[in-house]
Amino acid sequence: MSEYIKISPEIRALGREAEREIRPYFERLEEICDRNTEKVLAAFAKNRVSDNLFAGTTGYGYDDYGRDTLDKIYADIFGTEAALVRIGFVNGTHALSCAMFSAVKTGDTVLSVTGPAYDTLQNTITGDYCGSMKSYGIGYRQVDLKNGEPDLPAIKAAAADENIKLVFIQRSRGYGVRKTLSVEEIGEICKAVREVNTTAAIMVDNCYGEFTEEIEPTQVGADIIAGSLIKNPGGGLAPTGGYIAGRADLVENASYKLTAPGIGGECGCTMGQNRLLYQGLFMAPHVTMQAIKTAMFCAKVMEKLGYEVSPKAEEPRYDIIQTIAFGAPDPLRRFCEGIQAGAPVDSYVTPEPWAMPGYDDQVIMAAGAFVQGASIELSADAPMREPYVCYMQGGLTYESGKLGILLAADKITKAKAQ
Template sequence: MNSLLKLLEAEQALFPIFSGIDAQVKQNLKRVLSAFRRHRVGAHHFAGVSGYGHDDLGRETLDKVFADVMGAEAAAVRVQFVSGTHAIACALFGVLRPGDEMLAVVGSPYDTLEEVIGLRGEGQGSLIEFGIKYRELPLTKEGNVDWEALPRAVGEKTRLVLIQRSCGYSWRSSLSIEEIEKIIYLVKQQNPNTVCFVDNCYGEFIETQEPTHVGADLIAGSLIKNPGGTVVTAGGYVAGRADLVEAAACRLTAPGIGSAGGASFDQHRLLFQGLFLAPQMVGEAMKGTYLTGYVFDKLGYPVNPPVLAPRRDVIQAIKLGSAEKLIAFCQVIQQYSPIDSYVEPIPWEMPGYESQVVMAGGTFIEGSTLEFSADGPLREPYIVYCQGGTHWTHVAIALEAAIDAIGPA
């Protein structure tokens, strides 16, 4: 009963914020509908082709619609991208050449990118193994972008700047579109030829603009996150300058093929439908993060982002402080998932991650993080990262049980 009262209190306090999210969903949906209308999307675009995938009208139209929605010159939306990390890797390998320098300006990248760069693992064709120079601009002590040092960090040989929009497995604020625009401005002031690349995972439709609307040269992300609207079964995207998108597509396929090939395996309807649903699904996920942050803040746990702070992605982090609580939290979320509710999550070695990870992922699409899920690496200070949620009421039901299982800090 106590947990139910806490949730009712949170819902009442957050009602004005929820109304604001609904207004933003409407604005983003208008943008999507305008792109569908402008490119005359029809049922005939749902039909795909087999084999090489040449002259696929549905795929070509989807690319144009997606680029339009993202404020980009071009896009490549492909089920052949196995993850957001794969799409990001194709973008990086497409742009960078031996001797080039890549600068990460928001501290250390997400765990799964460390092996792509060559910071961890056996190499296996990492950027560093191919002769790409890599540097990081550390965050300030407060966990913010070092605005003072940023201009000095960009040099004549800095070919690409990596901007990771989401906090990943770090205790920092995710970036707003305004901050991304400021980073791009400062970088271009120092070196107009530097490619500003944004890892856009978890950030699509959080605001009414995307990084490509404010000057990003290239962005990449996953379709089993925000832009897939919880119905796309696999894939990722790159969007931005046409030449850079084509360069990334050539890494996905082959030089000479680029974006002109690749069958979509009769997935076009879901790809279009997922993009249509995405603003609404992201809005529900945002409501879920507010609710989660509010309740666990009241229980005495540090939360990131703070309770009433504007959301910049679909992730809510809670510093639980012990492995036992981290595991117990994920087990409860799994129990209240629609799929595999009977499964008990345990920590395990997950490909691409440095530490063991415990993950609650009872989702219809495996690994979907726009559906409600929770995970965290088994390392101090034992932070759980709650993600997604197709409707905030599902999050509320699961949280009621999580409150009882975890208790106050």
């Protein structure tokens, strides 16, 4: 006889109630998915994708036609002059770091206009490490959000400084308790910057945001964007890597930071991984919507259990991240245990907080994924610090994502009852 996952009848009933309430909002998500899928297919057709592009190369990777064609496809999808899509990017932070260095040199200043950058990227900017921007004499300033919104007057005042050569926008919330920016809001920031500074490059950390809307930041004024392939654009199939897309000169400069000056994107073998990158990109609009549906379901279930969530289930989504404020360490740990128990890989493992590289606090992470650390797959993580906010993201399928959320809710309620 087939076995099923053990979840209490009460939590299953709660899940059915939550799903009934969020179902009306799925239609808009499916419209976005349709438009983005069409955009991807159009780029594939324009660039004459065939299976001979999937073979890959070894060694230096010279004349890797599949790799170079994928660059063109990303550029078409994001509406940019050029793109750099490489498995040589070890994570999103690596891609972002290369992109940031594309626009600045010693004596220049980086301006972050959405408050502090994501934890790991701060090491690139102000860290006391060999190779950081600080070590090269590159300055840093920031404009904090005002009541959770971009402070456009303050941004204009700061960006008017002629030493500002890179304006940095973080689209998603990272480990901050703030809302994610819409592409429209990013466009407003770009417009404000351009009113006072016509030379600085405008860069967007696009992690977690790809394909959540019908347009991307590079279509509203951003000069360069970067992200990870084990998030949205990899569609759950890319085994590693990252991308940069934007102005041709900036992408070329970033490629020199990835490899070496004068070599750039001409080298970099793909070792037979091209097919997964192509197929993952093809799947990306659909998988991204599966993750958003999972996040909406999570928001509704956890709200019904009495926890504060952001965004609310009914609110528009501009990334795949869902936050739950637990206010205490125990329910946070129970939630992560449930997410791990609902994973297809390592479901028997109990997540524990640990000193994760690049973070100041211990981090607990539930991530039973086919690709290690892939946050387009169902995962949850949180720094173990007040107010004990958990960041849940991913879900390759809505059906499996629901089960992970229900298991997490079940573990929390059972612990409370003890």
